[in-house]
Amino acid sequence: xxxxxxxxxxxxxxxxxxxxxxxxxxxxxxxxxxxxxxxxxxxxxxxxxxxxxxxxxxxxxxxxxxxxxxxxxxxxxxxxxxxxxxxxxxxxxxxxxxxxxxxxxxxxxxxxxxxxxxxxxxxxxxxxxxxxxxxxxxxxxxxxxxxxxxxxxxxxxxxxxxxxxxxxxxxxxxxxxxxxxxxxxxxxxxxxxxxxxxxxxxxxxxxxxxxxxx
Amino acid sequence: xxxxxxxxxxxxxxxxxxxxxxxxxxxxxxxxxxxxxxxxxxxxxxxxxxxxxxxxxxxxxxxxxxxxxxxxxxxxxxxxxxxxxxxxxxxxxxxxxxxxxxxxxxxxxxxxxxxxxxxxxxxxxxxxxxxxxxxxxxxxxxxxxxxxxxxxxxxxxxxxxxxxxxxxxxxxxxxxxxxxxxxxxxxxxxxxxxxxxxxxxxxxxxxxxxxxxx
Amino acid sequence: xxxxxxxxxxxxxxxxxxxxxxxxxxxxxxxxxxxxxxxxxxxxxxxxxxxxxxxxxxxxxxxxxxxxxxxxxxxxxxxxxxxxxxxxxxxxxxxxxxxxxxxxxxxxxxxxxxxxxxxxxxxxxxxxxxxxxxxxxxxxxxxxxxxxxxxxxxxxxxxxxxxxxxxxxxxxxxxxxxxxxxxxxxxxxxxxxxxxxxxxxxxxxxxxxxxxxx
Amino acid sequence: xxxxxxxxxxxxxxxxxxxxxxxxxxxxxxxxxxxxxxxxxxxxxxxxxxxxxxxxxxxxxxxxxxxxxxxxxxxxxxxxxxxxxxxxxxxxxxxxxxxxxxxxxxxxxxxxxxxxxxxxxxxxxxxxxxxxxxxxxxxxxxxxxxxxxxxxxxxxxxxxxxxxxxxxxxxxxxxxxxxxxxxxxxxxxxxxxxxxxxxxxxxxxxxxxxxxxx
Numbered sequence: 001x002x003x004x005x006x007x008x009x010x011x012x013x014x015x016x017x018x019x020x021x022x023x024x025x026x027x028x029x030x031x032x033x034x035x036x037x038x039x040x041x042x043x044x045x046x047x048x049x050x051x052x053x054x055x056x057x058x059x060x061x062x063x064x065x066x067x068x069x070x071x072x073x074x075x076x077x078x079x080x081x082x083x084x085x086x087x088x089x090x091x092x093x094x095x096x097x098x099x100x101x102x103x104x105x106x107x108x109x110x111x112x113x114x115x116x117x118x119x120x121x122x123x124x125x126x127x128x129x130x131x132x133x134x135x136x137x138x139x140x141x142x143x144x145x146x147x148x149x150x151x152x153x154x155x156x157x158x159x160x161x162x163x164x165x166x167x168x169x170x171x172x173x174x175x176x177x178x179x180x181x182x183x184x185x186x187x188x189x190x191x192x193x194x195x196x197x198x199x200x201x202x203x204x205x206x207x208x209x210x211x212x213x214x
Numbered sequence: 215x216x217x218x219x220x221x222x223x224x225x226x227x228x229x230x231x232x233x234x235x236x237x238x239x240x241x242x243x244x245x246x247x248x249x250x251x252x253x254x255x256x257x258x259x260x261x262x263x264x265x266x267x268x269x270x271x272x273x274x275x276x277x278x279x280x281x282x283x284x285x286x287x288x289x290x291x292x293x294x295x296x297x298x299x300x301x302x303x304x305x306x307x308x309x310x311x312x313x314x315x316x317x318x319x320x321x322x323x324x325x326x327x328x329x330x331x332x333x334x335x336x337x338x339x340x341x342x343x344x345x346x347x348x349x350x351x352x353x354x355x356x357x358x359x360x361x362x363x364x365x366x367x368x369x370x371x372x373x374x375x376x377x378x379x380x381x382x383x384x385x386x387x388x389x390x391x392x393x394x395x396x397x398x399x400x401x402x403x404x405x406x407x408x409x410x411x412x413x414x415x416x417x418x419x420x421x422x423x424x425x426x427x428x
Numbered sequence: 429x430x431x432x433x434x435x436x437x438x439x440x441x442x443x444x445x446x447x448x449x450x451x452x453x454x455x456x457x458x459x460x461x462x463x464x465x466x467x468x469x470x471x472x473x474x475x476x477x478x479x480x481x482x483x484x485x486x487x488x489x490x491x492x493x494x495x496x497x498x499x500x501x502x503x504x505x506x507x508x509x510x511x512x513x514x515x516x517x518x519x520x521x522x523x524x525x526x527x528x529x530x531x532x533x534x535x536x537x538x539x540x541x542x543x544x545x546x547x548x549x550x551x552x553x554x555x556x557x558x559x560x561x562x563x564x565x566x567x568x569x570x571x572x573x574x575x576x577x578x579x580x581x582x583x584x585x586x587x588x589x590x591x592x593x594x595x596x597x598x599x600x601x602x603x604x605x606x607x608x609x610x611x612x613x614x615x616x617x618x619x620x621x622x623x624x625x626x627x628x629x630x631x632x633x634x635x636x637x638x639x640x641x642x
Numbered sequence: 643x644x645x646x647x648x649x650x651x652x653x654x655x656x657x658x659x660x661x662x663x664x665x666x667x668x669x670x671x672x673x674x675x676x677x678x679x680x681x682x683x684x685x686x687x688x689x690x691x692x693x694x695x696x697x698x699x700x701x702x703x704x705x706x707x708x709x710x711x712x713x714x715x716x717x718x719x720x721x722x723x724x725x726x727x728x729x730x731x732x733x734x735x736x737x738x739x740x741x742x743x744x745x746x747x748x749x750x751x752x753x754x755x756x757x758x759x760x761x762x763x764x765x766x767x768x769x770x771x772x773x774x775x776x777x778x779x780x781x782x783x784x785x786x787x788x789x790x791x792x793x794x795x796x797x798x799x800x801x802x803x804x805x806x807x808x809x810x811x812x813x814x815x816x817x818x819x820x821x822x823x824x825x826x827x828x829x830x831x832x833x834x835x836x837x838x839x840x841x842x843x844x845x846x847x848x849x850x851x852x853x854x855x856x
Contacts, residue, residue, distance in 0.1 A: 005266050006278060009259040012252060017240045022320075026231045029276050029319045031260060032267050033339065033350075038226060043261035045223040046245060046253060052219050053246050062243050064220060105243045106236075106627045114631040116638050125247065136247075158641060162626045188626075189640030191619030192591045193633045199534045199590075203542040205621045210544050212617030212640060213586060320841045328845040330852050372855060376841075377834045402840075403854030405833030406805045407847045412830075413748045413804075417756040419835045424758050426831030426854060427800060433694050434706060437687040440680060445668045450748075454659045457704050457747045459688060460695050461767065461778075466654060471689035473651040474673060474681060480647050481674050490671050492648060533671045534664075553675065564675075 058147065060123040060140055062105050077120055095119040100158040101144065101174060103127060103167075107160070119158075122147070127166035128173055141174055148181050156184040163190060272361065274337040274354055276319050291334055309333040314372040315358065315388060317341060317381075321374070333372070336361070341380035342387055355388055362395050370398040377404060486575065488551040488568055490533050505548055523547040528586040529572065529602060531555060531595075535588070547586070550575070555594035556601055569602055576609050584612040591618055700789065702765040702782055704747050719762055737761040742800040743786065743816060745769060745809075749802070761800075764789070769808035770815055783816055790823050798826040805832060 006028075013024040031039060056063055056075035063075035076084060077094055098119030102108060103126065111117050122144050126134040148155060159174060161167035175185050190208035192201065201209070220242075227238040245253060268279055270289035277289035290298060291308055312333025316322060317340065325331050336358050340348040362369060373388060375381035389399050404422035406415065415423070434456075441452040459467060484491055484503035491503035504512060505522055526547025530536060531554065539545050550572050554562045576583060587602060589595035603613050618636035620629065629637070648670075655666040673681060696707055698717035705717035718726060719736055740761025744750060745768065753759050764786050768776040790797060801816060803809035817827050832850035834843065843851070 003278075005259065005262070008255060009263070012248075012256045012259065015248065015252070016244050018237065023232065025323070026320060028263070028267060030230050031263055032269065032276055034226075034229065036264070038229070039260060039263065041222060042226045043257045045219065045226065046260065047257035048219070049223070049242070049245055049253060050250070053242060055246065062246055064217075102626065104627070106240060109239070110627050110629065111634060114634045116631065116635040158638075160626060160637075163620045163622050163624060186641040188637035189617060189619035189642065191617035191621070191636065191640070193619070193621040193624050194591050194630045196621050197590050198530065198588060199532070199538050201538065202622050203544065206539060206542045207544040208619065209588075209616035210586075212619070212642075213614040214617065214640075316840065318841070324841050324843065325848060328848045330845065330849045372852075374840060374851075376839050377836050400855040402851035403831060403833035403856065405831035405835070405850065405854070407833070407835040407838050408805050408844050410835050411804050412744065412802060413746070413752050415752065416836045417758065420753060420756045421758040422833065423802075423830035424800075426833070426856075427828040428831065428854075431706075433687065433690070436683060437691070440676075440684045440687065443676065443680070444672050446665065451660065453751070454748060456691070456695060458658050459691055460697065460704055462654075462657065464692070466657070467688060467691060469650060470654045471685045473647065473654065474688065475685035476647070477651070477670070477673055477681065478678070481670060483674065490674055492645075534668060537667070 059121045060125065060143070061108055061121055097154050098156050098158060099147070100160045102160050103162065124170070127161065128170045129166050137170070141177060144174070145177055145181070148178060148183055156186060159185065159187045273335045274339065274357070275322055275335055311368050312370050312372060313361070314374045316374050317376065338384070341375065342384045343380050351384070355391060358388070359391055359395070362392060362397055370400060373399065373401045487549045488553065488571070489536055489549055525582050526584050526586060527575070528588045530588050531590065552598070555589065556598040557594050565598070569605060572602070573605055573609070576606060576611055584614060587613065587615045701763045702767065702785070703750055703763055739796050740798050740800060742802045744802050745804065766812070769803065770812045771808050779812070783819060786816070787819055787823070790820060790825055798828060801827065801829045
């Protein structure tokens with residue numbers, strides 16, 4: 001019964017990104033040394049998390065539920081401009097004719113920080129990996145299809161998945177799925193990233209950098 | 215009120231070892247994607263942690279409270295052999311005339327795994343750092359003093375703190391504090407660790423390795 | 429006199445790429461343990477290097493002097509097709525309307541290995557660095573200008589310098605120098621390199637990847 | 643004939659420690675860009691190296707031949723005190739009753755820099771590796787045996803080989819070889835090196851650190 005307690009707690013901690021058994025143990029000891037109040041606060045905050053943080057039912061990014069705008073189901077990016085303005089939200093001016101498909105919330109953080117993009121997003125929550133299927137990803141791609149179906153001709157879909165094998169695979173899959181809707185589909189350009197040494201650039205990167213030279 | 219919620223939760227997560235703001239954000243998103251049951255289980259387990267995991271009031275290592283042996287306050291290493299045997303615990307045969315002073319629970323894990331030691335421990339919960347005082351450490355050293363006071367002549371105290379500046383400082387401090395009790399105080403030997411290249415060994419390590427050659 | 433010997437030898441060894449004082453010492457000891465024949469062979473080979481390896485007086489890449497084709501002054505890439513064919517060289521089919529400007533011979537190795545390019549090169553031998561001026565680089569840019577002057581309208585110049593600060597600076601400088609000759613000047617595309625994680629991509633890379641999406 | 647030239651030169655360069663094919667190529671290009679004088683100086687210096695740097699016929703460390711003291715065959719450490727003083731050398735005061743067996747010249751540099759040792763050395767020039775036999779090492783061990791034979795009872799032999807598998811193997815072998823001469827044989831102490839974290843120390847290091855505690 002008791003070893004069951006630790007087993008369950010460790011397994012849950014190991015579901016956090018980057019946490020293995022060793023780190024999970026460290027977390028146990030660290031939480032043991034929290035003050036009684038801190039322990040209670042942490043437990044309570046985790047229990048209440050779903051009341052404060054949700055996934056937008058349109059773009060699936062995590063957003064903090066501050067007001068009842070959009071009935072608390074739609075994030076400030078996706079809320080129609082009018083409703084957004086009424087709620088006094090800053091993001092009412094995002095470009096609504098661009099949807100960037102990204103893997104995870106952290107990617108959005110990085111892109112928003114760069115200031116290079118001001119359109120909408122669609123968060124997959126992972127990649128399609130034939131060897132380790134994550135049902136959420138296909139579900140989210142289906143949702144993207146439905147989302148496109150409503151205003152297909154108006155939107156550009158920007159596939160912004162990391163240029164890895166599963167990223168390429170997932171991009172190709174999405175391009176195929178959306179094809180019947182005939183939207184404009186683009187991909188982030190491949191080429192030389194800042195700081196890459198030509199001497200060590202891989203073949204694919206060199207080819208892309210040459211083909212897209214300008 | 216709401217930004218307060220996230221502020222509090224992030225600060226608590228950042229108290230976990232190795233977790234910074236970026237990782238804390240990732241944890242929020244990961245916990246958001248937990249199933250409802252998983253969220254509740256994690257919150258409940260953290261709230262109940264003090265009922266299952268405690269610090270031994272003798273040696274201060276974390277131990278899981280399985281029975282009421284020792285009134286649930288003393289770990290299986292420290293429980294008197296008789297009571298330990300009665301409770302059916304495996305560790306009744308530890309050498310009770312050796313107390314190894316270590317910094318943290320993880321160190322015990324590593325030492326127990328090596329099988330090189332079968333005495334008792336005393337966990338400091340940190341080092342004495344003049345620039346960043348942690349009151350727990352001095353408190354635990356005081357407890358060690360009291361612990362020694364009860365059976366001073368019988369015990370060897372092995373200072374097993376990492377050979378860093380704060381480690382050396384803390385070892386010297388403890389040696390001085392325990393001196394009036396005149397116990398046998400030893401320190402883990404300094405020398406060449408496995409795999410160290412002589413060519414890159416630092417001066418102190420070379421001196422220790424030479425002085426203690428045999 | 430003698431310490432002078434070692435001083436001179438060490439300074440020469442430290443001119444080799446990636447070799448510091450420690451490594452120079454190691455080289456001395458290693459060469460000391462060479463057999464007498466090996467020591468002589470190495471000395472002789474270095475003395476004879478200029479007879480076997482030269483810089484092409486057109487593109488400045490290093491080439492091994494095998495025949496007297498081009499009077500031993502022009503590499504197989506730059507030798508006119510006719511003369512090249514006569515000499516029985518394989519490279520007579522390189523595209524002569526493309527000149528890729530690169531920093532160093534190693535870059536050529538990598539590009540040739542990729543098979544993505546079959547034009548000509550122009551090796552700068554470094555970057556323009558205002559803080560650490562290398563006269564060779566400006567001299568080679570002047571030579572490029574003269575080279576372009578002879579057949580300006582026919583050639584595309586591809587600036588293929590690493591996307592670093594000095595690389596950008598040097599590319600801008602060359603573009604300005606060649607402008608009066610009005611050739612077609614392109615640059616390798618910037619974007620996501622293989623394996624880059626979107627989450628960690630820098631702002632410039634994200635901007636380029638977005639601007640050049642297709 | 644010509645490809646033979648490069649093949650030979652590259653193979654010689656790859657005999658230098660840490661130099662692989664890629665780095666050997668870079669060296670070729672770098673030497674090509676040396677001035678004519680530098681090329682000649684480097685070739686000449688390498689050819690003359692044996693006149694300036696030799697291995698001591700007693701301890702086998704590399705030493706620079708400055709005078710004819712010891713007929714230019716014995717280093718300043720090994721030259722008898724009287725002859726050393728006559729030659730005006732600084733090292734006449736080294737402790738002649740200690741011989742430290744080390745793997746390579748770089749180890750001596752590090753030990754001398756530490757100032758922790760002022761005895762004599764014996765350089766093996768490698769380790770005994772059953773899978774990759776280096777005849778020099780066994781030859782040098784034989785020389786050590788002969789060296790000990792002349793003044794066996796007076797000397798302590800300190801085995802100071804890195805605590806790796808081949809280091810342990812070689813130390814054991816030497817200890818066995820020297821046993822009939824019955825000298826005092828010691829080994830550098832094993833234990834915690836500076837900066838080692840107890841949490842990550844390996845089992846052997848922990849055992850040594852515990853066994854040698856004091």
